Amino acid sequence: NFAFWHSATFNNEGTKVIFTDELGGGGAATCNEATGPNRGADAIYDLKRGRFVFKSYFKIPRYQADTENCVAHNGSLVPVKGRDILVQAWYQGGVSVVDFTDSAHPKEIGFFERGPEPNGGGGGIWSAYYYNGYVYGSDFHNGFDVIKINDRRTDPARSVRLDRLNVQTQASYGERGHGH
Numbered sequence: 001n002f003a004f005w006h007s008a009t010f011n012n013e014g015t016k017v018i019f020t021d022e023l024g025g026g027g028a029a030t031c032n033e034a035t036g037p038n039r040g041a042d043a044i045y046d047l048k049r050g051r052f053v054f055k056s057y058f059k060i061p062r063y064q065a066d067t068e069n070c071v072a073h074n075g076s077l078v079p080v081k082g083r084d085i086l087v088q089a090w091y092q093g094g095v096s097v098v099d100f101t102d103s104a105h106p107k108e109i110g111f112f113e114r115g116p117e118p119n120g121g122g123g124g125i126w127s128a129y130y131y132n133g134y135v136y137g138s139d140f141h142n143g144f145d146v147i148k149i150n151d152r153r154t155d156p157a158r159s160v161r162l163d164r165l166n167v168q169t170q171a172s173y174g175e176r177g178h179g180h
Contacts, residue, residue: 031070068092091124
């Protein structure tokens, strides 16, 4: 069902993985009724005995205008022990905070969105990464965003401090207050 297998993010325990489908290569409007909820979305799998077991799709739960490029893109984990929470960029769909602890029923628990580009055309947030209490996002036209999540479900992450972050290697986070 995927057009373009773009990236993969494992949960901290390595028991789940989210694959992103960058349908349209990031330049298309896919967060709309015509495209539907399963294309240009995340596919969530559990890892059981060395095999992928499909559990669900996740796509932001709000439609974007047909002029807005919007598709699943780059993100990272929010380090909450016992929970699987992802921050993720969706181009003009903004930044989504997704709890996929129940991999069959992922739920958006927060988001940040500017709306459509005033002059039309593509743009939006290309990447969103959580690091030491904040979400850092890069926007094509508006530059760099620093976002603070105000939600009790992510509050424990504030006590996790990492010495560095390289999202391409996706290092695990350790016990409360100690990053690896």
